[in-house]
Structure formats: C-alpha cells, structure tokens
Amino acid sequence: MLELGSVALMTLYPVCLFGIIASFLGGYQKNPRFVRAGERAVLFSCILVVLATAVLSIQFLQDDFSNAYVASHSNVDLHTIYKFTALWSGQEGSLLFWNCLLAMYAFAAVVSQRNRNRDLMPYVNGILLVSIFFFTTLHLFVVNPFRPLMLEQGTVLSTFTPIDGKGLNPLLQHPVMAIHPPMLYLGFVGFVVPFAFAMAALMVRSPGARWIRVTRRWTLFAWFFLTCGILLGARWAYVELGWGGYWAWDPVENASLMPWLTGTAFLHSVMIQEKKGMLKVWNVSLVIATYFLCLFGTFLTRSGVVSSVHAFAQSPIGGYFITFIVIGVGLSIWLVRSRREYLQSETVLDSVASRESSFLFNNLILLAACFAVLWGTLFPVISEAIQGEKISVGPPFFNKVNVPIGLFLLFLTGVGPLLAWRKTSWSGVRRNFTWPTITAVVVALALVAAGIREFYSVVCFALSMFVTTSIWMEFYRGARARMRQLGENLLAALLNLVGRNTRRYGGYIVHIGMVLLFAGIAGTAFNEDTRAELQAGESLTIGKYNVRVNEIQSGETPNYEYARAEVMVQSGDRTLRTMYPERRFYLASEQPSSEVEIHTTLREDLYVVYASAGPNGGAVLQVYRNPLVRWLWIGGLVVAFGTLITFLPNQKKVLA
Amino acid sequence: MNWIPLLLLPLIALIFLIPPLFQKRVEKWDVPEARIEALEEKKRMLVVAIREFDFDFDTGKLSLEDYEEQRARFKTELAEVIRKLKEEEGRVG
Numbered sequence: 001m002l003e004l005g006s007v008a009l010m011t012l013y014p015v016c017l018f019g020i021i022a023s024f025l026g027g028y029q030k031n032p033r034f035v036r037a038g039e040r041a042v043l044f045s046c047i048l049v050v051l052a053t054a055v056l057s058i059q060f061l062q063d064d065f066s067n068a069y070v071a072s073h074s075n076v077d078l079h080t081i082y083k084f085t086a087l088w089s090g091q092e093g094s095l096l097f098w099n100c101l102l103a104m105y106a107f108a109a110v111v112s113q114r115n116r117n118r119d120l121m122p123y124v125n126g127i128l129l130v131s132i133f134f135f136t137t138l139h140l141f142v143v144n145p146f147r148p149l150m151l152e153q154g155t156v157l158s159t160f161t162p163i164d165g166k167g168l169n170p171l172l173q174h175p176v177m178a179i180h181p182p183m184l185y186l187g188f189v190g191f192v193v194p195f196a197f198a199m200a201a202l203m204v205r206s207p208g209a210r211w212i213r214v215t216r217r218w219t220l221f222a223w224f225f226l227t228c229g230i231l232l233g234a235r236w237a238y239v240e241l242g243w244g245g246y247w248a249w250d251p252v253e254n255a256s257l258m259p260w261l262t263g264t265a266f267l268h269s270v271m272i273q274e275k276k277g278m279l280k281v282w283n284v285s286l287v288i289a290t291y292f293l294c295l296f297g298t299f300l301t302r303s304g305v306v307s308s309v310h311a312f313a314q315s316p317i318g319g320y321f322i323t324f325i326v327i328g329v330g331l332s333i334w335l336v337r338s339r340r341e342y343l344q345s346e347t348v349l350d351s352v353a354s355r356e357s358s359f360l361f362n363n364l365i366l367l368a369a370c371f372a373v374l375w376g377t378l379f380p381v382i383s384e385a386i387q388g389e390k391i392s393v394g395p396p397f398f399n400k401v402n403v404p405i406g407l408f409l410l411f412l413t414g415v416g417p418l419l420a421w422r423k424t425s426w427s428g429v430r431r432n433f434t435w436p437t438i439t440a441v442v443v444a445l446a447l448v449a450a451g452i453r454e455f456y457s458v459v460c461f462a463l464s465m466f467v468t469t470s471i472w473m474e475f476y477r478g479a480r481a482r483m484r485q486l487g488e489n490l491l492a493a494l495l496n497l498v499g500r501n502t503r504r505y506g507g508y509i510v511h512i513g514m515v516l517l518f519a520g521i522a523g524t525a526f527n528e529d530t531r532a533e534l535q536a537g538e539s540l541t542i543g544k545y546n547v548r549v550n551e552i553q554s555g556e557t558p559n560y561e562y563a564r565a566e567v568m569v570q571s572g573d574r575t576l577r578t579m580y581p582e583r584r585f586y587l588a589s590e591q592p593s594s595e596v597e598i599h600t601t602l603r604e605d606l607y608v609v610y611a612s613a614g615p616n617g618g619a620v621l622q623v624y625r626n627p628l629v630r631w632l633w634i635g636g637l638v639v640a641f642g643t644l645i646t647f648l649p650n651q652k653k654v655l656a
Numbered sequence: 657m658n659w660i661p662l663l664l665l666p667l668i669a670l671i672f673l674i675p676p677l678f679q680k681r682v683e684k685w686d687v688p689e690a691r692i693e694a695l696e697e698k699k700r701m702l703v704v705a706i707r708e709f710d711f712d713f714d715t716g717k718l719s720l721e722d723y724e725e726q727r728a729r730f731k732t733e734l735a736e737v738i739r740k741l742k743e744e745e746g747r748v749g
Contacts, residue, residue, distance in 0.1 A: 007662040015669050022677075036676035044672050048665070208697045258711045275705055277698070346698070420712035421705065422726060432717060477715035485714070 005055035009139050011049040015041050016133035020126050023338060027203070027408025029124030035122045039110050042125050045132050046107035053100040056093060058146050060086050066161040069093055069148040075167040075588040077558040081178060086168050088181045091302060091317070092145035098298075099135035099182075103188045106132065109193050109218075117214060121603070123200035124193075131192055134324050142219055143318050143335065167588025170560070174240045180232035186254060186295040191263060193218040195291035202339045207280055212270045221272075223263050224643040230256050231636040242594035242609045244529060244624035246632070249398040254377040255297025259369050262290040262520070265366040272356045275421060277346030281295035281336060282363070288332045293370075295325050300377065321396075351423040358416040361447045365409050373402040403456050407463060410518055411465040415509050417474045435473060440466035460522040464515045468631030478505075481553050502648040509642030523628025531622045533614030534565075543625040545606050546570040552619050560584040560593075565610050565619040569599055581610035581621065605629045695741040702734040 019041025026034030029644040056069070060083045065071040073086045073093070088094040101243035108129035139145060151160035194215035199210035233256065247253060266286040272279050295481055303318025336343070349357060376393040416430040418424075445461035452458055475494060482493035498505040532540045539548035551566040564582040568575060579597035586593065599606040606626040614620045709730065713723040 007665050011665045011669050014666075015673065018673060033677050036679070037673055040673050040676060041677055044669055098701055206693065208694060209701070210693070210697065229732075237743060275701060275708070277701060418717070420717040421708050421723060424724050427719055428717055428722075474715070478711070481711075481714040 001055050001064060002146045002148055005052045005059075006144075006401050008052040008055065009136060009144075009146070012045055012052070012136050013140060015044055015048065016129050016136060019045065020133060022121045023101070023126035023643045027119075027126065032292055035118075035125075038122060038125045038129070042103075042106045042110045042129060045129065046103040046651075049103040050130070051097070052139075052145075053087070053096055055085060056096060057087055060084065063165070063595070064161075065163075065165050066148055066159065067145075068147045069145050071162055071165045071524045073165070073168055075165040075559075076163075078168055079173070079559075081175075082168055082173050085178045085181075088171050088185075089168055089177075091140075092143045092147075092248040094181070094185075095135060095138055095317075096145045098185055098189060099132060099139065101182075101185050101496065102135065102192060103132055104189055105189060105193055109196070113214065118212070119204050119456065120197060120200040120211065123197045123203045125353065127196040127199055133223075134320075135394070138320060142155065142320060167586060169587040170584060170591050170593035171587060173586075173593075174233055174236060176236040176239070180229060180236050183232055184229030187222050187229050188256075188259065188298070190218065190222025190225060191287070191291045191294055193222070194287050198287045199335060202284065202335045202342075204337060205342050207284060207339060207342050209270075209274045209577055209623060210276070212273055212283065215572070216270070219263070219267060220643060220646055221222070221416070223260075223267060224255065226260050226263060226639065226646075227643070228640055229637070231633070231639075232276045235633065238629070239596060239598065240593075242317055242596050242611075242622075243437055243597045244527070244609070244622070244626065245524075249373075249395045251377050252297075252301045254373045254398075255301050258297060258373055258377075259290045259293040261366045261370040261373070261462075262286055262293060265363040265370075267289055269363050272359055276356060278349070278356070279360075280343040280345065281332045281340070282334055282605075286363075287331070288336070292325055292329055294333075295321060295328075299325065315617075328637055351421060353429055355416055355419045355421050355425045358419055362412045362416070363411065365405055365412065369402055369405045369409070370460070372405065372508055373398065376401070392464045393643075406518070407459055409517070410460070410467060411489065411517065411536050413514060414463065414470040416651060417470050417508065417511075423460045432470075432473075436466045436469040439469045454525040457522045457525040460518055464519050467511060467515050471511055474508055475505070481599045496651070498645065499648075499651040502650055503646050506642050506645030506648070509645055510639050511642075513635045513638030513640075513642055515652075516638055518635075520628050520630070520632025523626065523631070527624065528625045529622065529624040531611065531620065533616060533618040533620045535616070535618040538618070540621070540623065542606070542623050543604070544571050545576075545623075545625065547606075547621065547623055549619055549621070559588070560586045563610065563613055563619070565621065567597070567608055567621070569606060569608075579608050582613065600630050602630055603627065692741065692744050695737055695744060699734065699737045699741060702730055702737060706730050706734070 019038050022034045022041060024036030025031065026036075026038055056067075057318040058064075059070045060074050060176045061080070063070075063076050063083075064076075069090060070086075070091045073089045074083055074511075078086070086093070088097045098322050106125070109124060109128065110121070113124070117124075149161065150157045194211075197211040197215045197218075198207070201207045213489055214262050230253075233253065234246040237243075237248070244570040265563065266283065269279050269286060270283055273283050299318055301319035303316075349360075351357070376398050379393045380390045383389060400491040414436055418429075418436065420428070426431070444458055445464040447458045447461055474503065475497070479490055479493035480495045482488050482497055483490065486493075488496060493525065528542060530540060530542050534540065534549040534550055536551050539546050543546070546569070548568045549565050550568050553562070553566065554561070554563045556562070562584045564580050567579040567581060569577055569579060577601065581597045582595040584593045584595060585591075594609055594611070597608045599608075604625055607626055609622040609624075611622045671748075706727065709718075709723070709727060712718050713720075
C-alpha cells in the first residue's frame, strides 16, 4: 500500500508539470490541443490525489503501522470513525487531504466550465495545477505521508512494523473533529477557484464582471464551508477544551477568521462591480488577499512561528509556504498593475446615501478588522524580531479593537437594506430609518431600566434590534408590493419574494443569523464561574443553580482511564439533570483530556468541568454559567440556511 | 510488494494525457469579441439596475421624483448601449 501511495504522488508530479506547461502554452497560443491536454492533466491529477488519499485512509482503517504517519496518529483500539479522521490529524495527512480537496475543486471547475469560458479556462487550469504542484512538492520532499517506519539497528536502518501505534491526540477524539477540518479545508481551498478565475481574467485582459458571475457560487460555496468550519471549530473548543469559552483569539482561530473577513468583504463588493462596473481593482485585490490569507494562516500555524492550542501539526514547511506566498502575491500584484488600464471604473458613486456606499463602508470595516487580527496575531513574531522578546497579545487587545469594529459592522448590516441602490433621498432615509431607530432605542432603554450597565452589550442588543427591524421591513415591504401588484396572499408573496431573488433575501437571512451570533457573543459580558473541590454529598452554587456531587467514580476502557463525578444539577427545588463530567487519561498517547458536561437552555449554559482529583480525595469542579451561548449556534444554523438559499437559482420571472 | 504493477500508473498517465496533442480535428476556438463582451456586460448591468430600481421604488425607498429622473437616465443609457451593441455585431458579422 505504501508503494501505491508513493507512486501515485510521484506520478502526480510530472502530470502537474505537464499540465501547467500545456495549459499556459495552450492559452497563450490559443491552441486547443494543448488546452485539452492541460484539462486532462487536471482530471488525472484529481484521480491520483484521490487515490493517494484513499490509500492512506485504508492504511489507517487496517492499522497498517508500517507507515510512520499511521503509527504516529492511530492505535488498534481507536474507534473506527477516529481512525478515519486521523487522516487529517497530523501534518502529512492534513496536507494530503488539502491537496485532495484542491484537486477535486479543480476537477469540478474543469468539468463545469471547460466549454463555457474557453478563453479563461487554460489559465484557470494552469493556476489550479500550480497550486496542486506546490502541495505535491511538499508531499514528496518535506512531509511525505507514505514514509515507512524505520528502525535503527546499529548503523543499519530497516523497515519496522510495530504491534500498535502511538494513538490519536485525545483532543481530536471528538465527533466535531470528523466534520470541522473538512469543512474548514473546503472553505480555505475553495477560494482558489475565484482566485484562479480572477487571475485568468486579468491574463486575458477581460477583468469585467464575467469572472465574478462565473465564480459567484464557488465563492459562496467556499464562504459557506469556511463559516461552518469556523463555527464548528468554536463548538469543538467549547465542548472539548474545557475552559468554558469558544473563542480565545488563538492564532489558529485568527488564521481562519482573516480570510473569512476578506471573503465576506469580497462577497459584498462584487455586487457593486456587477451592478455599477466599479471597484474592479478592489475586488481582484480582495480575492488575492483572501486566497493568500488562507495559505498564510496555514503557514502561520503549521510552521511553528506562533503557538496554538489548535495546532496539532508542525514541521519545516514554513519556508516553502512563505516562498510560495511571496512569489504568488508578487506575481498577482504585478498582474493587477500591468492590467490597470482594463480595471478602470465604468461609473462613479452617485450618492453617499446609497446601498453601494454602505457596502463600501462595510468593506473598509471588514478590512480594518482583518488588519487588527493580523497585527495582533503577528505581534509576538514582530516583537521578537525587533526586540528579541516575544510579547504575546491576548484577548483584551483583540476585544478592545474588534468589539467596536464588530458593532459598527452590525450597524451597517442594518443600514444597507434601508438604502436604495444608486441614491436614496433624504426624505426616504428619514422614512426608512424611523422604525428601526425607534425599536433600537426602546430596547436600549428597556435594558438600562432592567439594570444592565455593560455598555457594549446594551449597544449590541439595541443594534441587533435595529438590524432585525430593518430586515423585517424589507421582507414586509417586498411582500406588500407583491400582494398589491399580483394579489398574492402574504405567505405566497413572501415565498415568491425569496424565490425570485434568492441572493438578496438569502443574504438577509444570513444577516439575521449574524444578529443571533452577535447576541450570543454579547452574552459573554455576563459570564461567571467558580471552582471548588467537592466530596460526595457536597455542593456549590452558581447563579440559580445548585451543583451537587453524588458520587466520584473511576475506571478504565481499552483506550483510556477515567475519573468521573456524578453531579446533580438543581434549580430551586427542581432537579434539572444529572451530569457526568470526566477526566480521561489516554493510554496510547499518554495524554489527559477533560470531557465537559453542559446543561444548555436558550437563556444560558451551565458548563461543568472535572478539572482534576483534589488533594483531599474529592473532585475539583470548575463550573461556568454562560448566558446566551445557544444563540450563537442557532445563529450559525441560520447563517448556513440563508447561504443555502442564496445558492438556489432565481425563479424565472424576476420582480425583485 | 511488486513494483511492476505500480508502473501502470505512469503508463496510464501517458496514455491519457498525450492523445489530445496529436488529435487531427481541431475544435473552433470561440473567444468572445472584447468590445461586444463589454457592451453585453453593460447591457446586463443596466437591465439589472432598472429591475432593482423598480423594486426599490415599489418598496418605498425612493421618492417619485428621484425614481422618474433616474429611471429615464437608465433607459437612455440602455438604449445607447443596445444601439452600439447592434453596430458592433453588424460589424463583426
């Protein structure tokens, strides 16, 4: 099996090289023979990478410890599902998995577009193959996933197959890890397609809205998965890391957030290019930034430049990544500069009170947030380079900078729908803003009257109401127009409204999801926690909850040893549930892990961690009360649902 | 493991990749004419803009005065683009 995987990767190398030359030459000479050969190289590359990935997966499932990577990341008693997910638990496998997704994207792009955009496709293929070639270089020369396990006997090295492997990192033995990395990678990798089309459009000197129309769904697809991946990562951190939170401004988290911010800006600003022929340089720059931020985040967290609780793989790939990024960014900038005469705006901004200007502000704010995150993430590296001392930047910095930025972004989310494209008259502005402003002020006053004094939380809830009202008004006014013009009932009018402009109304649903996300985040201001060693029969109180330890148990499974507390949770006289927070020690990897228990309601989470065995033989429990967290996950689902709506094609007759 | 069957992979790669280079019948390279493409794009942009504009008016975001003035501007622009597009198409044949 090892040989089959190795041969697949070794074959992939010349296939990519051939495809790159054939594609660029075919595009330049407009030679269909070379172009078709390049397309075939993309298709065959996909087959080879999928084959290599399948081989590695089979090795994991069959406990083939002759492969050094399998021996380091799996063991016989590991659950089958985790044997499969162990594929992406380390550097070699995760990069192979990345390349596999990349090749699948390239395959899909060729199959769907080869006969539609004949002038662009050779360059698109060439760029996609360059990316595959880069990752294949890493597989073959730096982090080979098919390296045999070697044993040194004196001066002789011989292959060696141990009876059992070292096991999988316990933190990765969680159901979320089965879907979080694939989703995140689908997001990261997916931005290669819009990037490739943007560069191809520049190469053929046709950087109009065509590449944007072609890649709209690809971009949404990547954004959808990146969003889901980030939220699932947050969910994993919340339920698995046991520190009571879901976002710590960790470098890996930041690395995924940065391309999300630029990708979100891109999704908004392309609409201005499509509708007004403006912001061409900006859009191309955003897609370049998004693609290379995906790679930069990977470089940052895998090279060991910054440390992270999420980083499970480090190796000497940093130099390769930074070289690829520097060359890629340099060539991209050169291409944009050399094509600037084709990137002139066709129109100008008609008015500040227009939807496009609100999108422009939204773009600037998103980029400011991205820069703040980038600066905070890189600051330890920069400070070490300049002062020789690594100065860490923690959550207080990120919160101080990003909370006001986030709130302003939330405000713009509400402003956009209230403004018309091109120009809104001041009387229109006054009329449209009245109700959202009134509801926001009422919410703010009600919260202050209820005794809530946290400034940012009050502002966040007030703005959430502002956005919700403005979006609700959009649905209502649109439906009312249909009812008036076509005599439809309210439900039919609403459904047809969404169906005939899925992009606009799906986007609004995404914004509602973002409001719920913000509400969940705003709840953080009211978190509280306590820690105590409790013997059986003892209890502690947090908020309205009484947490009582009934029994402390210990035991062993083939995979781990555990100590667990049976905890009864009561609110007043009412017993809510019994929890079993657990501390595990995994035998193969010799690593500890906490299994937290969470009692969740729409109002708040009670989060119980078995921190350790206490010095007096009791259980040390760390208990958190986290208000509104559930709204974060619900918001995520709404965002996902809204994005899926935007994927749908519009119904034929378009009113909106 | 016997390495000989593994040589099949590079061989299949060659069989799959090389034939297009020697195919006799060459497909027509149908590349859009740049000026026509730009005008088509402009036409599409204006049609969408008018549609959005009508909808914004229907939902009460625009005053009648603004709506009538801007819509007339869009229609004039659209008529001009369509005229140029026809000219270009006639020229290209």
